[in-house]
Amino acid sequence: MAHMLTLLLSLTCAILLGQSTLLIHNVHVIPMTSDTIWRNQMILIQDGRIHEIGPHLHHSDLSSFDAKGQYLMPGLIDMHVHLQDKKELGLYLANGVTSIRNLQGLPWHLKIRKKIQNGNLSGPQLLTSSPQLSGPQEDDPTRIKLKSPKQAEKMVRKYKKQGYDCLKTYNKIPEEIFNALVRTAREENIPVVAHPSFYIPYENHFQDGVVTIEHTEDIVQQALDHHLDSVKLSTVITGFARHGMTHCPTLSVYSRIDQILTEGASILTSDELAYLNHFFQQRSKKEFKGWTAYAQKKPEIKTQIATQQQFHLYILGQMYKAGIPIVCGTDAGILFNPAGFSMHDELAFYREAGMSSFEALKTATINPSGVHPELADLGSIEPGKKANLLLLADNPLKHPSTLRNPRFVMVEGKMIEREELTEMKEKAYQHGSGFGTFMRFGWFILTK
Numbered sequence: 001m002a003h004m005l006t007l008l009l010s011l012t013c014a015i016l017l018g019q020s021t022l023l024i025h026n027v028h029v030i031p032m033t034s035d036t037i038w039r040n041q042m043i044l045i046q047d048g049r050i051h052e053i054g055p056h057l058h059h060s061d062l063s064s065f066d067a068k069g070q071y072l073m074p075g076l077i078d079m080h081v082h083l084q085d086k087k088e089l090g091l092y093l094a095n096g097v098t099s100i101r102n103l104q105g106l107p108w109h110l111k112i113r114k115k116i117q118n119g120n121l122s123g124p125q126l127l128t129s130s131p132q133l134s135g136p137q138e139d140d141p142t143r144i145k146l147k148s149p150k151q152a153e154k155m156v157r158k159y160k161k162q163g164y165d166c167l168k169t170y171n172k173i174p175e176e177i178f179n180a181l182v183r184t185a186r187e188e189n190i191p192v193v194a195h196p197s198f199y200i201p202y203e204n205h206f207q208d209g210v211v212t213i214e215h216t217e218d219i220v221q222q223a224l225d226h227h228l229d230s231v232k233l234s235t236v237i238t239g240f241a242r243h244g245m246t247h248c249p250t251l252s253v254y255s256r257i258d259q260i261l262t263e264g265a266s267i268l269t270s271d272e273l274a275y276l277n278h279f280f281q282q283r284s285k286k287e288f289k290g291w292t293a294y295a296q297k298k299p300e301i302k303t304q305i306a307t308q309q310q311f312h313l314y315i316l317g318q319m320y321k322a323g324i325p326i327v328c329g330t331d332a333g334i335l336f337n338p339a340g341f342s343m344h345d346e347l348a349f350y351r352e353a354g355m356s357s358f359e360a361l362k363t364a365t366i367n368p369s370g371v372h373p374e375l376a377d378l379g380s381i382e383p384g385k386k387a388n389l390l391l392l393a394d395n396p397l398k399h400p401s402t403l404r405n406p407r408f409v410m411v412e413g414k415m416i417e418r419e420e421l422t423e424m425k426e427k428a429y430q431h432g433s434g435f436g437t438f439m440r441f442g443w444f445i446l447t448k
Helices: 002-016 087-094 107-117 149-162 175-188 217-223 230-243 251-269 278-297 301-321 341-352 357-362 400-404 418-428 435-447
Strands: 021-029 038-046 049-054 063-066 071-074 076-081 097-102 125-134 166-169 192-194 210-214 389-392 408-411 414-417
Touching (some): 087 097, 087 408, 087 418, 097 408, 107 125, 125 149, 166 175, 175 192, 217 301, 251 278, 251 301, 251 341, 278 301, 278 435, 341 357, 341 400, 389 400, 408 418
Parallel strands (some): 021 063, 021 071, 076 097, 097 125, 125 166, 166 192, 192 210
Antiparallel strands (some): 021 038, 038 049, 071 389, 389 408
């Protein structure tokens, strides 16, 4: 252990000093291009990318790292998060998440993205959506209330110009406005991420330009009109397949409702709450009060929520069998669902739904690489791909729990050792008052 820490420290110093080439040897590689392991390999990392892979690479003058037979795989990608403050960036890294897609964008996220890109802030690669775009009936002041197709067209162009990576539509946007928004987004070449709207037939979300449709729960609550109808479900899945649509499930956040109803007040003192941004701790406590009050009036809701969550697993299993592309998203950052940790809960649900460990890991590695151009060089271990990597003590295809404690995380060739990852977790525990988050939302509401 002391020898490994010494090597890690020296390698980290070398990278910080500008030595951008590193040879990792004696490592078992999980490439994620197929369900296999390449044993006893060497990998050359150069200028933040994977340069060469093979059993015998001869570069005697390079900094090298002996992985001692541990396992190397691509970093994990969470395709649906709510990034609330900078300390959450460390939580993602500490849990092996090296890329995130934030889906409630604010101007602050553009600044954070730039700092990460410039190397002034440690964090996962960040993609961020626009502020959430809803319709005239929207009552949440943190969302944009679109009142006409022309306004939708204007906002698309505005957010494209400001540099957001995608647009996020929300659940109260009407059909006419949604259609205008998607059409303009295609013209402007900016992708749309759709939270299904209750004002639109579900199948109308299947449009060119919509890159992912979020939330398995909304298949039940919107497409199936709150009925656990397996016959009608088959037509929804057929629609996904016919239009080549990708689904982002976010099962872990819905499971928190079940947790509230089954565990009661103990969730208020859980680690999950302590790792949340304080502003969203208070919102989670408000949600807790709302659900517990509702359960007192309607006790059968406990069984209904648990039954619906089981149906979510059935839906996901059916989508997987039908070959629907699935990308892992957790809705981290809200409702007792902490950054980074939620990834492991989400992947466990995918395995429970019938995916193998390899197929579950694909949803958080190679599958997202086909969604956005910014992710195209991630998700697998191949020459030319970015060196966003995890070194693990055990084989995650057999022991998924090893993902929770990477030996090191590498982001674009920069190694972050385990000791620093642990420190990042500690800094994020009970972190601050949430005042900054409150002010960011407040400023956005005043200026939007």
